[in-house]
Amino acid sequence: MSEVRHERFASPLTLLREWVERRDEQRLSEALFLGFTVDLPFLEKVALPLARGSGARTAVIGDAAQGLYDPVDVRRAGRDYLHGFATCAGAFHPKVALLIGERACRLAVGSGNPTLSGWGANEELWTVLETEDDASHPLLADLADWLEELPDVVDMAPWSAGHLRELAGILAERYVAAPAGSETGPRLLHNLHHPLLDQLPPGPVDELHAYAPFIDPTGRALERIIGRTTPRRTLLGLQPRWSGYDAEAIRKALPDSSAGIRFLDETRLRHGKFLEWRIGDRRHSLTGSPNLTGAALCASTAGGGNCELAVLASDTDPLLPDEGDLVSPAELPDCTVRSVRTGPAAPVLLGAQTTDGRLTVVLARGWPTPVGIASSPDGSPGSWTDIGEVPAGAEVHTFPDPGAPGAAIRASARSGGTVLHSPVVFVHSPAHCARRPDLGDAPRLRHEYTVGELFTDEGTARRFEADIARLREWIAVTSGRQGRATAVPAESGRAGDTDRWETYLEECRRMIGTSLTEVAFDVSMIDLPQAPVSRWTVSAITGREDEDEDREEEPQEAEEALSVIGEPLVPYVPPDRRARFRARARGWVRALDGPSRPSGPASGEEARAPLPVRLAVAGLCVRLLAAGVWDEDDHSWRRDLEDLLLALPEGGAQHTEPSHPSVPGRLNSVVAVVMTLLAQDVTLTGGSEHDVVAARAWHRCREMVAGAKAGQVEDLMLDSERPLARVVRRSEVERLIALARDGNPGAEVIEEFSATGWSMRREEGMWEIEGAFGNPLPVVGRAVSRLGVPPAGSLLVRARGRSDRWAFAAWDGSRLVLMNAPARVWRVYRVDPPATPESRFAGGDVSAVPGLVGRPTPLSVGPPEPLSRMLAKAGLSYPQLIGRLFTIPSPGS
Known part of the structure; x- marks a missing residue:
């Protein structure tokens, strides 16, 4: 099956994304992108990871004099894809995107350069060919012929020439082997040896429409076009401010009253070029790369012109909009062509x-x-x-x-x-840029999920949960097999950390898809806006680039800033669907970690979803909390986050997934964000239900939080105006990281007491608490319970409140010795679970505290036996304790 379509189409990036989402998971063998101006950092961000992640050997070739990038911003050229230059007497000007799979093919020939403007902002024209099931099309045969001849006319490196000729051979072989099809329909035209204009059918025609962003300032190209087609009526489209033209030259080329000028809307740059003519009721068109210039249409590449590529088609829809002011050539404003400044030529x-x-x-x-x-x-x-x-x-x-x-x-x-x-x-490096090996049954999700679909389509959310469980079970079955490693081996040569990181990310995209990889690792792809309803357009965003692609004009060096529209970080979930998505989030988390099947690893390890999946689920849960999906009195999310923190740490069958040294830092930082959410509105040393949940999680993941960096998870610090939203601020995350790194054994209690305005410090074996509280007894009981018994076996705490009223307690886990000033007596209490010092002394009345052992011991008698034992364990003598608790009078007072 083959199809040529002229319809709503965003850019070649659309073809790549559609390929990645193919249900048959067909691998991509080859990807080729040609253009005049090439923006390599842009391609490395949005297109090349998709192509390489699908397995394709990839090449990008552009004009040797052009490039919208600084070399320092290029990361993967040469070691992940072939980047080549081409040069000829004119401009190397074709715009082509070619994708070749095992049994399918995609070809786009048009006007858009592989840049942000050409693939995302300008209004471009594309002809798109799709073939399936080993089918071919005459356009592919034409392209094969052109690729074969191109290196003979255009200068390029031998390996670039060999690459193009190899692609030509693949296309030719496929065309010969394909079932015979119709030889009619669109055909590819090029000007390697003959001018494009000479290949158009001669006139007369009833009507001629023409548009290009740049028109030959001499007017000779227009004169030749009129002479070739001899139209009864001519209509030329112009964007008054953005088109490059000379009004006087146009008037000379269109002298009679049958010619008109259509002023086109300037919401965005119209970069698509075309000639279209009508004979009777049939329309014909030439679209592609050539501007309305002599170098593009009236000269061959071998004869000193540009290198152009175009599609000749019949029975097409009108290309020139019928909206806009219609004026005569005499009403055109002055010349808009800029002067060209040239300097001495540099080596190429x-x-x-x-x-x-x-x-x-x-x-x-x-x-x-x-x-x-x-x-x-x-x-x-x-x-x-x-x-x-x-x-x-x-x-x-x-x-x-x-x-x-x-x-x-x-x-x-x-x-x-x-x-x-x-x-x-x-x-x-040919070895680095070769086709990616087929990883066969390497673990991967069955579908390419997007964040938008997971938050809007309940069916997709359910499939995602089942897919995680299936992937986890696959790992359980295979992780016990020796030598089953599927991670990509380290690259040979001297590839750097950036190389290995990009390779790792590409394997993650292959495993979980592009959208979820962005969520897992904050490697945001530029999300190009989709085409509006009108035909042939790419974007509703205004951009300006590639106005001056012929040698007659100085190329535009800078692009205007472009707004990039992407998915909202915080989704909107309607109130009537929130309960279902709460259940989905719970299902996602529980699907991450589960017992292995009997056929799984013999070590008894749990089968666990791959780390990229776990990180992606963490990012999705953070977004759902920011969306306010849980009601104010619904704290079930706390249990979900606790389970998530159980699933996140590294472990299980790690050899079944790719790895990279930078991943633990991201993992630790994601854990810190999740733990920060869990710690909101609770105390890590408290006794309430939510306190206990947070404390359990904290003790498990504190070490990981200590290794976190807030700067690695700024993508999870979301701004949300949704009601009931729960989000984290950078200061919260940094405070929790500092708490985790604090070597003080009472760091959590210090944090809790500091939040109430009390100071807490440990001096020579005894904790000192000071604050504006009136009764110190509940405070000292709370501190003893929070701190617990240290490894030394005894805990000494004093709490000093207003008017220097204080209480001291010594605690060994079963006996508590108390002095509640101003009374100078020791009281010994037995505190057995489930009671705690905090619960016993919460009332603040020492006379009502149960568990008193014996009678109080006056200070002058000496320490009771339990206190002597505790002081010995703490390394403090009784006189030293008394000296700490009381001010020793000076001699003679």
């Missing part, structure tokens, strides 16, 4: 590759003097190191140092006392 590097322990660099053409080659690990200023020179006149040169995959390489030459630097290329 087409690429660098490391193979067989050597580094090969390729120049577009030989230079009259030796060209210096320098290398940098990341392209940052001050990091460049000279590695040698390319001899004068040479285009290809090999250096003995193999170079690190992905390292930045530039060429430099001197001209008139000025050093000229080439655009940066990145060392390509």
